[in-house]
Amino acid sequence: MTDLALGRPAADRDHVLRLLQTYGVYLGVAVLLLVNILFTPHFLSGENFRTQAVQVAPVLIVALGMALAIGSEGVDLSVGSVMALSTSLISLYLGYGVWVALVVAVLGGMAVGAANGSLVAFIGVQPIVATLALMVAGRGLALVLLPQLKDVRDPNMASLGSGALLGIPYPVLIAAALALLVAFVVRRTTFGRQLLAIGDSRPAAQLAGLPVRRVLVLVYVASGALAAIAGLLATARLSASDPTSLGNLMELSAITAVVVGGTPLSGGRVRIGGTVAGAVLIQLLTATLIKHDLPPSWTQIAQAVVIVLAVYAARERSKR
Amino acid sequence: MTTGTTSPADPVRTPAHPGADAPTPDRAARSERLSALAQQHGALVTLVVAVIVASLSFDTFLTADNMENMAVSSAFLAVVALGMTFVIVTGGIDLSVGSLFALGGVLAAWGSRYGTAVALLLPLAVCGLVGLVNGLLIARSRLAPFIVTLAAMLGARGIMLAVTDEGSKTYLVDKDTFFATLGQGKILGIGAPVWITVALFVAGAVVLRRTRFGQYVYAVGGNEDAAALMGAPVARTKIAVYTLSGLCAGLAGALNAAWLVSGVTILGSGMELEAISAVVIGGTLLTGGFGFISGSLVGVLLLKVIQNVINQIGSLDSAYQQVVSGAFLAVVVIAQTWLGRRRRVL
Numbered sequence: 334m335t336d337l338a339l340g341r342p343a344a345d346r347d348h349v350l351r352l353l354q355t356y357g358v359y360l361g362v363a364v365l366l367l368v369n370i371l372f373t374p375h376f377l378s379g380e381n382f383r384t385q386a387v388q389v390a391p392v393l394i395v396a397l398g399m400a401l402a403i404g405s406e407g408v409d410l411s412v413g414s415v416m417a418l419s420t421s422l423i424s425l426y427l428g429y430g431v432w433v434a435l436v437v438a439v440l441g442g443m444a445v446g447a448a449n450g451s452l453v454a455f456i457g458v459q460p461i462v463a464t465l466a467l468m469v470a471g472r473g474l475a476l477v478l479l480p481q482l483k484d485v486r487d488p489n490m491a492s493l494g495s496g497a498l499l500g501i502p503y504p505v506l507i508a509a510a511l512a513l514l515v516a517f518v519v520r521r522t523t524f525g526r527q528l529l530a531i532g533d534s535r536p537a538a539q540l541a542g543l544p545v546r547r548v549l550v551l552v553y554v555a556s557g558a559l560a561a562i563a564g565l566l567a568t569a570r571l572s573a574s575d576p577t578s579l580g581n582l583m584e585l586s587a588i589t590a591v592v593v594g595g596t597p598l599s600g601g602r603v604r605i606g607g608t609v610a611g612a613v614l615i616q617l618l619t620a621t622l623i624k625h626d627l628p629p630s631w632t633q634i635a636q637a638v639v640i641v642l643a644v645y646a647a648r649e650r651s652k653r
Numbered sequence: 654m655t656t657g658t659t660s661p662a663d664p665v666r667t668p669a670h671p672g673a674d675a676p677t678p679d680r681a682a683r684s685e686r687l688s689a690l691a692q693q694h695g696a697l698v699t700l701v702v703a704v705i706v707a708s709l710s711f712d713t714f715l716t717a718d719n720m721e722n723m724a725v726s727s728a729f730l731a732v733v734a735l736g737m738t739f740v741i742v743t744g745g746i747d748l749s750v751g752s753l754f755a756l757g758g759v760l761a762a763w764g765s766r767y768g769t770a771v772a773l774l775l776p777l778a779v780c781g782l783v784g785l786v787n788g789l790l791i792a793r794s795r796l797a798p799f800i801v802t803l804a805a806m807l808g809a810r811g812i813m814l815a816v817t818d819e820g821s822k823t824y825l826v827d828k829d830t831f832f833a834t835l836g837q838g839k840i841l842g843i844g845a846p847v848w849i850t851v852a853l854f855v856a857g858a859v860v861l862r863r864t865r866f867g868q869y870v871y872a873v874g875g876n877e878d879a880a881a882l883m884g885a886p887v888a889r890t891k892i893a894v895y896t897l898s899g900l901c902a903g904l905a906g907a908l909n910a911a912w913l914v915s916g917v918t919i920l921g922s923g924m925e926l927e928a929i930s931a932v933v934i935g936g937t938l939l940t941g942g943f944g945f946i947s948g949s950l951v952g953v954l955l956l957k958v959i960q961n962v963i964n965q966i967g968s969l970d971s972a973y974q975q976v977v978s979g980a981f982l983a984v985v986v987i988a989q990t991w992l993g994r995r996r997r998v999l
Binding site: 408452456458459462465466467468469470471473474475476477480581588592628630631633634637640641645 | 746796797799800801803804805806810811814815819922926929930933940972973974975976977978980982986987990991
């Protein structure tokens with residue numbers, strides 16, 4: 334946050350490096366866009382952009398919650414399972430009306446988040462283990478509630494998944510609204526400042542009298558709620574509930590988006606704009622490779638390389 | 654996070670009121686011994702209780718067939734957990750083992766046509782190399798273990814898919830080769846993988862407890878800076894444990910391929926989590942510096958007994974197994990944190 338206030342006369346190379354660290358992810362997105370515009374046929378069509386945006390929406394929403402968890406020096410591995418739980422709950426409660434189902438799904442996600450948060454905040458379990466336990470148990474619970482794939486036939490759900498306002502699909506609008514909301518919360522609210530303070534140094538925050546436990550529980554509840562929303566959007570788009578595979582490896586995609594976006598894993602900083610760009614970057618990378626007929630294996634290898642490069646670049650920043 | 658060096662997230666280390674209610678030294682020592690005992694042997698006691706309850710409840714549980722089955726299916730996870738134990742004792746984590754397990758299996762099955770040596774050495778070389786790269790990035794470039802091995806998990810699965818024509822090709826192992834015997838053979842009625850696993854665990858326990866390298870592993874996990882000041886080769890130790898973890902995962906994959914006589918591509922996803930759960934249940938602290946090899950074996954067996962019991966209750970879906978395992982893991986870490994807090998306060 335106080336990068337420039339150190340007063341050290343920055344050499345040109347340092348300066349460029351720092352700019353690259355801060356804005357590298359946007360540069361990456363721009364380069365990928367440019368490459369695609371030049372080399373990919375039919376890339377510049379509204380339809381294509383709409384498809385890409387709809388595909389990135391769930392990852393983006395999950396990544397927002399993940400950014401909060403990582404900002405508090407934690408991590409939330411249970412997000413994929415929360416998506417599965419949310420899709421199971423929707424199927425179960427759709428009989429009571431679509432709104433009841435949606436509310437129950439989000440409440441389910443918040444309950445998992447509350448469990449995560451309590452383990453982390455009150456018992457002092459490391460976030461990675463606490464959310465690992467909920468990740469295993471959450472997926473199991475989702476499968477107990479709904480053992481196999483089930484079609485979701487509901488006009489409201491269908492319109493949520495494929496409807497659009499002014500040509501922009503609902504999932505994209507919801508993702509954008511949530512990104513703005515989370516950015517506002519991080520930057521402009523007491524909760525956001527407290528979260529960053531705790532991520533910077535939990536003992537210091539505690540000594541300063543911040544409500545550390547309450548804030549931590551809220552962070553994981555928010556992450557759970559966002560994952561549940563992503564789950565219900567994915568359900569609406571697929572018009573089916575598939576608790577076996579929905580959200581698989583989602584925690585990895587979300588962590589990748591956050592890390593590539595420049596949020597340090599050591600906590601104390603959250604970059605929402607970067608997270609959005611990170612999610613878009615991964616989506617564009619995948620789409621580019623697929624459109625040029627490269628097999629999925631290459632996509633995964635490329636993703637691995639991007640993660641390592643992003644973390645390697647961020648390393649310099651944390652060393653200063 | 655599990656960066657190991659700094660863990661300010663742990664509030665119990667901030668002395669709120671040091672010695673405010675310190676018991677007498679005698680009682681303190683006894684209490685500390687008790688909580689250490691609970692931490693070391695809690696999993697073993699639970700395992701014994703679980704086995705007794707299961708054999709009383711199900712006639713089919715304590716049969717030789719079922720026992721042998723459980724032992725062989727535990728063997729592969731156990732070998733992965735062995736490597737993971739070393740990594741976790743240094744305060745790190747290795748998320749790439751599931752992918753390396755699958756990659757090892759595929760490479761072994763592919764290599765088995767050129768003889769047993771290739772079938773074993775190829776997966777060991779490739780998986781060991783991935784582990785080495787993990788270790789170099791973590792120790793020399795000081796990147797977070799969590800994120801490096803996460804990338805390796807994606808990368809290794811990518812390589813595995815590239816080798817198998819996007820996962821559509823399953824290489825088969827010839828049943829008459831010596832390599833297949835490593836998985837299929839039996840000595841004294843017990844499968845070869847079980848013997849190999851037992852031997853590896855004995856070796857692992859000796860290395861961790863009785864060698865200089867093992868002491869370095871504990872030292873690095875206990876306090877990296879102190880270990881460095883003491884003259885321990887911190888970077889080399891870290892590189893070694895990640896390489897070891899890669900080797901273990903590759904070997905487990907190869908043995909599994911020999912057992913299944915084919916290189917199955919869909920295996921191994923989620924295995925890293927199972928292995929971490931087993932290690933943690935076995936009493937090893939994720940913060941590093943404390944743990945033991947035997948505990949990880951107990952942790953693996955406990956997970957497999959839970960799985961077996963739930964399979965025996967025919968009416969219960971296998972999804973319950975995940976619920977129970979997850980809940981169990983939560984209970985264990987709560988107990989560990991509580992015990993650890995008591996010990997540190999004293």
